[in-house]
Amino acid sequence: MSGNNIESIQIKTNSRFSLSSILPYFLVVILYLLWVKWGIGGFRRDHFILISGVSFVYFIHEEGRKMVFGFLFLILYWIIFDSVRAFPNYEYMPIHIGDLYQAELDWFGINTAEGRITANEYFGKHNSTFLDIYSAIIYICWIPIPFAFGVYLFFAKKRKELVHYLFAFLMVSVMGLIFQYLYPAAAPWYVELHGIEEGFKKVAGNPGRLVKFDEYFGVNVFSNMYSLNANVYAAVPSKHCAFPIISLFFAYKFKLRFWTIVFTVLMLSTWFSAVYTNHHYIIDVICGILTALLTLGIYLLLMQTGVKNWINSYIQRRVL
DSSP, X not given: OOHHHHHHHHHHHHHXXXXXXXXXXXXXXXXXXXXXXXXXXXXXXXXXXXXXXXXXXXXXXXXHHHHHXXXXXXXXXXXXXXXXXXXXXXXXXXXXXXXHHHHHHHHHOEEETTEEEOHHHHHHHSOOHHHHHHHHHHHGGGTHHHHHHHHHHHHTTOHHXXXXXXXXXXXXXXXXXXXXXXXXXXXXXXXXXXXXXXXXXXXXOOOGGGHHHHHHHTOOXXXXXXXXXXXXXXXXXOHHHHHXXXXXXXXXXXXXXXXXXXXXHHHHHHHHHHHHTTXXXXXXXXXXXXXXXXXXXXXXXXXXXXXHHHHHHHIIIIIO
């Protein structure tokens, strides 16, 4: 190895472990730990997984640090989603239960011999093992597949595209969260368990029909996942149904045929699965679609302003 190469490696290593890198990073980590402890009620295993994982990637290599900055908007999404447990939406606005259920019946109800029922109730009577498993697999992909897409963009040297994609991903998350605070709503599984006449109850998250997957395979994947749900009364809009639209838009925009096909299948399957698994009404799905389209419209408008220059400057300094 030549002297120049050794010197280059030493410079990169020193920059990674310099005070200007270490101090700001650990200051942010300490502030986050304090927030978790005193703001949202204490630590869980996933908090330590997040911190240890990000720290390992940040310090292991120069490219790792660039990856952390590249995925920063996704990390912020996770922190925001986890933090809403400190500010339950039901403390600010009334929960919509019966009125949403009735609207679903009126607009999208299915006439049966027993009377008019929602699509969720229909699937409860006409389910199958294949759809139980397929819907569960699709539903759990709402973060892993977008994350895999992001990893692909990073290592394919499409880092500018990565940051723009995750910026829009964060935007749709925040947009959906705003609507969920303006219109807190109970999911179909809540009505199945508690009815529409009993009034609002403070309940833990529920896996709905996804529990069938756990029962088939003798696991607690979805039971554990939804027990950690930070925002139980967040049926409207369905962010699960919004995320694939954002991903599809950017896959198509970047002319990535394989990923365009993947996100098309994921999008359509998620819309079906959201209703089939008893997590969302058709109304929720439509609102999720509209939220994604509104977000994309705002994103395109922002790209005509100084926000685009700020993002591109951030990419140039931190990610490339």
